[in-house]
Amino acid sequence: MAEVEETLKRLQTQKGVQGIILVNTEGIPIKSTMNNPTTTQHANLMHNFVLKARSTVHEIDPQNDLTFLQIHSKKNEIIVAPDKDYFLIAIQNPTK
Amino acid sequence: MAPPTSLSQAASAALATGGAASAKGPGRPGQLQDETLGVASVPSQWRGVRGIRGETKSCQTASIATAEASTQARSHAEAQVQTEAPVPVSMLPPSRLDTTRLAAFLQRVEAMVIRELNKNWQSHAFDGFEVNWMEQQQTVSCLHTLCYPPAQGQGLHVTSISWNTTGSVVACAYGRLDDGDWSTLKSFVCAWNLDRRGLNPRQPSAVVEVPSAALCLAFHPTQPSHLAGGLYSGEVLVWDMSHPEDPLLWRTGLTDDTHTDPVYQVVWLPEPRQSHRFQVLSVATDGKVLLWQGVGAGRLQLTEGFALVIQQLPRSTKLRKPPRGETEVGTTAVAFSSFDPSLFVLGTEGGFPVKCSLTAEEAALTRMPSSVPLRAPAQFTFSPHGGPIYSVSCSPFHRNLFLSAGTDGHVHLYSMLQAQPLISLQLSYKYLFAVRWSPVRPLVFAAASGEGDVQLFDLQKSSQKPTVSIKQTEDGSPVYCLEFNSQQTQLLAAGDAKGTVKVWQLSTEFTEQGPRETEDLDQLAAEVAT
Numbered sequence: 001m002a003e004v005e006e007t008l009k010r011l012q013t014q015k016g017v018q019g020i021i022l023v024n025t026e027g028i029p030i031k032s033t034m035n036n037p038t039t040t041q042h043a044n045l046m047h048n049f050v051l052k053a054r055s056t057v058h059e060i061d062p063q064n065d066l067t068f069l070q071i072h073s074k075k076n077e078i079i080v081a082p083d084k085d086y087f088l089i090a091i092q093n094p095t096k
Numbered sequence: 097m098a099p100p101t102s103l104s105q106a107a108s109a110a111l112a113t114g115g116a117a118s119a120k121g122p123g124r125p126g127q128l129q130d131e132t133l134g135v136a137s138v139p140s141q142w143r144g145v146r147g148i149r150g151e152t153k154s155c156q157t158a159s160i161a162t163a164e165a166s167t168q169a170r171s172h173a174e175a176q177v178q179t180e181a182p183v184p185v186s187m188l189p190p191s192r193l194d195t196t197r198l199a200a201f202l203q204r205v206e207a208m209v210i211r212e213l214n215k216n217w218q219s220h221a222f223d224g225f226e227v228n229w230m231e232q233q234q235t236v237s238c239l240h241t242l243c244y245p246p247a248q249g250q251g252l253h254v255t256s257i258s259w260n261t262t263g264s265v266v267a268c269a270y271g272r273l274d275d276g277d278w279s280t281l282k283s284f285v286c287a288w289n290l291d292r293r294g295l296n297p298r299q300p301s302a303v304v305e306v307p308s309a310a311l312c313l314a315f316h317p318t319q320p321s322h323l324a325g326g327l328y329s330g331e332v333l334v335w336d337m338s339h340p341e342d343p344l345l346w347r348t349g350l351t352d353d354t355h356t357d358p359v360y361q362v363v364w365l366p367e368p369r370q371s372h373r374f375q376v377l378s379v380a381t382d383g384k385v386l387l388w389q390g391v392g393a394g395r396l397q398l399t400e401g402f403a404l405v406i407q408q409l410p411r412s413t414k415l416r417k418p419p420r421g422e423t424e425v426g427t428t429a430v431a432f433s434s435f436d437p438s439l440f441v442l443g444t445e446g447g448f449p450v451k452c453s454l455t456a457e458e459a460a461l462t463r464m465p466s467s468v469p470l471r472a473p474a475q476f477t478f479s480p481h482g483g484p485i486y487s488v489s490c491s492p493f494h495r496n497l498f499l500s501a502g503t504d505g506h507v508h509l510y511s512m513l514q515a516q517p518l519i520s521l522q523l524s525y526k527y528l529f530a531v532r533w534s535p536v537r538p539l540v541f542a543a544a545s546g547e548g549d550v551q552l553f554d555l556q557k558s559s560q561k562p563t564v565s566i567k568q569t570e571d572g573s574p575v576y577c578l579e580f581n582s583q584q585t586q587l588l589a590a591g592d593a594k595g596t597v598k599v600w601q602l603s604t605e606f607t608e609q610g611p612r613e614t615e616d617l618d619q620l621a622a623e624v625a626t
Contacts, residue, residue: 004195004198004202007203008202011209011213014217022198077216079212079213081205083204085201086197086201088209092213
């Protein structure tokens with residue numbers, strides 16, 4: 001448990017990171033460094049999006065699979081690392 | 097062919113003289129006699145005389161075959177449906193976590209995620225990269241010019257404008273802002289639905305007659321057709337604009353609780369315990385700030401009240417020495433903070449904004465009669481303008497910043513943390529009647545001036561002069577009110593003294609937020625304050 005917390009802390013202290021959310025395969029947030037409404041909103045929306053991205057990659061090439069997803073927007077970046085059990089969502093504001 | 101003239105002449109002579117001796121030449125006079133000729137008749141062709149020729153015909157449908165049958169449900173079951181408030185998905189309790197699998201997952205992805213985060217931080221790939229999702233518009237143009245001719249005929253001004261919650265209806269209140277007496281002039285509140293096809297700019301989709309000049313309007317935050325307004329007589333009314341034949345929903349009436357001075361601004365506030373129901377807050381120059389709730393039978397009842405008394409103002413800035421006795425401070429404008437719903441700023445006739453709170457407990461030292469105890473809301477007083485304030489606006493992007501504008505032609509940008517304004521800009525040599533922050537661009541605000549133009553300021557571009565100055569009236573008569581449309585963010589409505597409401601379409605630079613504007617606003621607040 002402590003290891004999990006340490007890893008999350010390491011990720012949170014990276015430059016420009018606004019929040020880290022851990023989501024399970026059903027889209028329910030497990031751990032988060034942000035407040036509850038923001039967390040649930042991001043978790044719900046990103047879950048569907050990641051599943052859609054994964055099925056798109058599969059359809060183009062069935063041997064291929066999604067390894068990483070990054071959305072670049074005007075105000076921030078949303079990074080998703082998918083896996084069979086969990087998704088890791090990170091929101092970063094990369095302004096210098 | 098040779099006409100038989102000799103023959104006809106002889107014949108006519110025979111006729112004329114009745115067979116008397118025919119004239120052989122002009123020498124011998126013939127005798128004229130009366131003769132009755134036969135009657136020549138022509139039968140009448142007129143339809144009525146000839147009579148109508150008619151024939152009778154009849155037809156009959158063939159007989160229709162009918163059969164009777166009946167059905168009956170043998171058994172039925174009752175069911176009821178009820179929506180429930182959505183249960184927010186909450187986080188899983190820690191006991192159900194499988195920590196080993198979680199740890200393994202994090203170990204797998206951590207390195208990759210950190211690498212990508214660093215790459216983003218150092219990457220210059222997206223510097224200056226901008227995507228246009230909407231069509232770019234380069235200039236400000238006037239989309240609609242709306243007016244109500246009967247109100248214009250009475251010489252009424254547009255005193256207040258409000259957009260409804262869906263952003264498709266704009267309502268304006270007609271009244272006079274320069275009249276000092278208790279006029280019994282009937283006045284109007286008009287609403288135009290801009291999304292309707294066949295919009296006639298001179299014919300509002302709904303018109304409500306009000307007994308006295310209407311000075312302020314506010315649409316309900318969630319009900320698209322409910323509109324609250326304050327009158328010159330001190331009354332506050334709420335209308336339902338979707339029922340044009342009987343629009344009045346609630347009114348305060350003229351009781352002891354009602355304002356004794358014109359109501360300059362009304363605002364809808366969520367109720368403290370039930371956030372989906374709203375109450376109306378009204379601000380008038382008698383110094384009272386009152387909260388009304390609609391109860392049955394169409395009456396607005398006073399639930400809470402505040403009174404601003406000059407002796408109870410915090411001495412955070414130097415004000416004039418107060419005269420003896422309790423004196424109320426006339427309040428002319430109110431703005432609520434978007435970050436703290438109980439915090440609000442009042443603009444006063446003395447020219448100083450006052451920071452107030454709905455949760456204040458101290459009783460107000462006033463002798464004004466009221467069914468609900470009046471409290472003193474003031475917590476902090478800011479340094480004054482050179483004249484009465486007509487408008488205040490709290491920034492939707494920064495919790496501490498607000499603007500105020502008044503008769504000295506200056507706009508002051510204040511921070512809640514200090515009494516002196518951060519920036520003071522002179523926009524006009526005449527009065528400024530309204531100032532509003534843009535709902536999308538953190539550094540943009542608009543001001544309506546007495547010189548007849550709407551000035552748009554972008555603090556990012558220039559803090560000295562307006563970026564765009566829109567001329568609303570040709571003869572320089574003042575623009576009294578303006579409002580941004582928070583749903584269709586390129587629209588800005590402004591009303592002037594000629595009784596017209598103009599809906600302006602702003603250029604894209606005013607409607608799309610740049611990438612770093614919130615930070616720039618924070619920086620501005622921080623650097624100027626120190």
